[in-house]
Amino acid sequence: MTALVTADPDRIVRTDLAVRTDGLTRRFGKQVAVDSVDLVVPRGAVYGFLGPNGSGKTTTIRMLLGLLSPDAGDIEVLGAAMPQGLASVLPRVGALIEGPAFHPYLTGRANLRRLDACDRTADPRTSKDRIDAALVRVGLLAAGEKKYRHYSLGMKQRLGLAAALLQPRDLLVLDEPTNGLDPQGTREVRHLVRELAADGATVLVSSHLLAEVEQVATHVGIMAGGALLRQGELHEVLGGETAVVRIATPDVDLARPALAALGLELQDDPEGLVADLGGFAPEDVAAAVVGAGARLRGLRVERPHLEELFVSLTGEGFDVLR
Amino acid sequence: MSSVDTYPGAFWRLYRSEARLVLGRRRNIALLVVLAIVPLLIAVGVASSRHQDSGGPAFLGQITGNGLFLVFTALTVCTPLFLPLVVGVVAGDSIAGEAGTGTLRYLLTLPVTRGRLLVAKTLGTLTFTAVSVLVVAVSGLLAGAAFFGLHNVTLLSGDTVSLGNGIGRAGLIALYLVVALFGLAAIGLFVSTITENAIAAMATTVGLAVFSLVLDSVPQLSAIHGVLLTHNWLGFGELLRTQVDSAALLRWSALHLAYAAVFLSLAYARLTTKDVTS
Numbered sequence: 001m002t003a004l005v006t007a008d009p010d011r012i013v014r015t016d017l018a019v020r021t022d023g024l025t026r027r028f029g030k031q032v033a034v035d036s037v038d039l040v041v042p043r044g045a046v047y048g049f050l051g052p053n054g055s056g057k058t059t060t061i062r063m064l065l066g067l068l069s070p071d072a073g074d075i076e077v078l079g080a081a082m083p084q085g086l087a088s089v090l091p092r093v094g095a096l097i098e099g100p101a102f103h104p105y106l107t108g109r110a111n112l113r114r115l116d117a118c119d120r121t122a123d124p125r126t127s128k129d130r131i132d133a134a135l136v137r138v139g140l141l142a143a144g145e146k147k148y149r150h151y152s153l154g155m156k157q158r159l160g161l162a163a164a165l166l167q168p169r170d171l172l173v174l175d176e177p178t179n180g181l182d183p184q185g186t187r188e189v190r191h192l193v194r195e196l197a198a199d200g201a202t203v204l205v206s207s208h209l210l211a212e213v214e215q216v217a218t219h220v221g222i223m224a225g226g227a228l229l230r231q232g233e234l235h236e237v238l239g240g241e242t243a244v245v246r247i248a249t250p251d252v253d254l255a256r257p258a259l260a261a262l263g264l265e266l267q268d269d270p271e272g273l274v275a276d277l278g279g280f281a282p283e284d285v286a287a288a289v290v291g292a293g294a295r296l297r298g299l300r301v302e303r304p305h306l307e308e309l310f311v312s313l314t315g316e317g318f319d320v321l322r
Numbered sequence: 323m324s325s326v327d328t329y330p331g332a333f334w335r336l337y338r339s340e341a342r343l344v345l346g347r348r349r350n351i352a353l354l355v356v357l358a359i360v361p362l363l364i365a366v367g368v369a370s371s372r373h374q375d376s377g378g379p380a381f382l383g384q385i386t387g388n389g390l391f392l393v394f395t396a397l398t399v400c401t402p403l404f405l406p407l408v409v410g411v412v413a414g415d416s417i418a419g420e421a422g423t424g425t426l427r428y429l430l431t432l433p434v435t436r437g438r439l440l441v442a443k444t445l446g447t448l449t450f451t452a453v454s455v456l457v458v459a460v461s462g463l464l465a466g467a468a469f470f471g472l473h474n475v476t477l478l479s480g481d482t483v484s485l486g487n488g489i490g491r492a493g494l495i496a497l498y499l500v501v502a503l504f505g506l507a508a509i510g511l512f513v514s515t516i517t518e519n520a521i522a523a524m525a526t527t528v529g530l531a532v533f534s535l536v537l538d539s540v541p542q543l544s545a546i547h548g549v550l551l552t553h554n555w556l557g558f559g560e561l562l563r564t565q566v567d568s569a570a571l572l573r574w575s576a577l578h579l580a581y582a583a584v585f586l587s588l589a590y591a592r593l594t595t596k597d598v599t600s
Binding site for chain 1 (some may be wrong): 325327328329331332333335336338339343347348423424425427428429430431432433434435439442512581597598
């Protein structure tokens with residue numbers, strides 16, 4: 001097994017965690033679907049849960065929500081041990097699990113009404129208002145009276161999000177929330193996730209769309225083959241790979257000594273110079289160039305992307321591993 | 323354990339939602355329409371062929387004299403096959419249907435605790451069973467009144483009782499049938515927790531009822547007839563005697579309730595330990 005790079009759990013006070021698992025393991029027959037996963041999701045985080053198809057993300061999520069029982073390991077959600085705490089914790093958790101699922105012969109609104117009626121923590125007096133608000137929030141108010149069967153994939157996905165938002169939540173578990181959405185829909189979901197996080201909710205988003213996650217996540221966890229390979233704050237996880245600064249200038253000879261004096265190890269670049277940024281602030285680099293009398297045409301900091309890290313961890317191959 | 327803030331009447335809300343789901347579904351409404359048509363067909367058939375030879379289901383001969391007997395005839399006709407079919411469809415669909423569409427995972431994560439879900443599904447199924455029996459009875463009563471008129475009732479034992487008494491007895495018969503079908507409903511609910519395929523659950527449940535009917539028709543197996551699921555279903559004729567053998571009716575009802583208790587326990591054990599992967 002690959003070495004785990006996990007945030008030190010002792011560094012974080014336990015109650016500050018929205019989700020914590022300890023040695024979480026689940027087998028299906030001989031296959032180990034989830035292999036001693038230690039998930040650490042701090043409260044208020046937007047946690048991007050990444051991994052190729054079949055890497056065990058959904059199985060993990062199903063165990064968090066009490067749909068599957070683990071073979072080994074402990075689960076804590078919002079400070080309560082699971083599955084004992086399911087009844088008290090789940091009302092504060094909104095979930096979208098492996099795609100939306102509703103009664104096809106009911107309208108979108110009737111489906112939400114059904115879910116709200118089944119939720120004993122839902123106030124029947126505010127039911128209509130909350131359903132309206134949820135439909136508005138996902139842009140589905142106009143299609144509320146349409147049968148679910150006649151919804152497009154994107155509309156179904158939106159209804160699933162609306163269901164998760166019927167009540168105020170402390171934790172949202174969104175499994176592939178942008179599946180089937182068009183670019184606008186994807187943007188809206190991103191916006192929604194930011195909004196929810198700004199309201200103080202913790203959001204656990206599983207996705208294989210790395211660029212999406214990179215734009216909203218504060219934390220990431222990367223799974224492959226049932227194991228959690230990396231986990232932590234986004235910049236920490238990416239921090240293993242260093243940022244590069246590209247300085248575009250026609251006056252290379254003027255800029256070089258000033259930058260070398262700053263302590264950068266310079267290399268030539270077609271547009272000017274390039275160096276590992278290290279701990280330097282980009283604005284100091286710019287100031288040094290200009291201060292030396294060189295004309296600065298452009299300065300670009302290139303950070304490694306999640307995609308490169310992801311591929312380096314999980315492999316290039318397209319084939320499902322198991 | 324921390325407690326949860328729940329609203330008073332929350333279970334009633336869940337039950338109503340369940341009943342609306344079952345009674346509002348087009349397929350189930352179609353089943354009820356079929357049940358309502360059965361007494362009408364019998365009435366038309368009897369009215370159009372006035373030759374009174376014996377044979378046919380019980381009470382058929384009395385219909386022309388008193389429309390109330392159409393209720394008894396229709397219930398006798400529907401009990402062996404139509405009513406078990408309807409109960410099998412609704413009970414078999416109850417949990418397997420939710421699992422099949424994936425809505426089960428969303429109910430469970432609301433959360434509807436698994437025990438509450440089973441109670442709600444059981445009550446929903448029972449509600450539909452009661453409505454089904456009532457549809458046959460009421461349709462029979464209306465058709466009987468329209469075609470043949472309603473009169474005082476001559477019981478099987480020869481005595482005559484008032485029409486009100488007769489309708490009261492019809493009501494008790496309907497109640498007995500609901501209790502009698504509860505055993506089958508419980509079997510259906512249990513089967514429904516085993517599979518995600520609603521059609522398979524329905525077919526299995528109806529198949530078990532038919533299987534019991536078949537066993538019941540083999541005289542050599544008379545030793546086990548007394549405990550068969552379907553054996554006492556038509557025992558409601560007892561309610562049409564002057565001296566009702568209420569001990570027998572209670573004994574038979576107890577058998578069906580025992581079936582219900584066993585299979586609901588199995589359903590509970592299965593549902594509360596089930597891995598929900600759909």
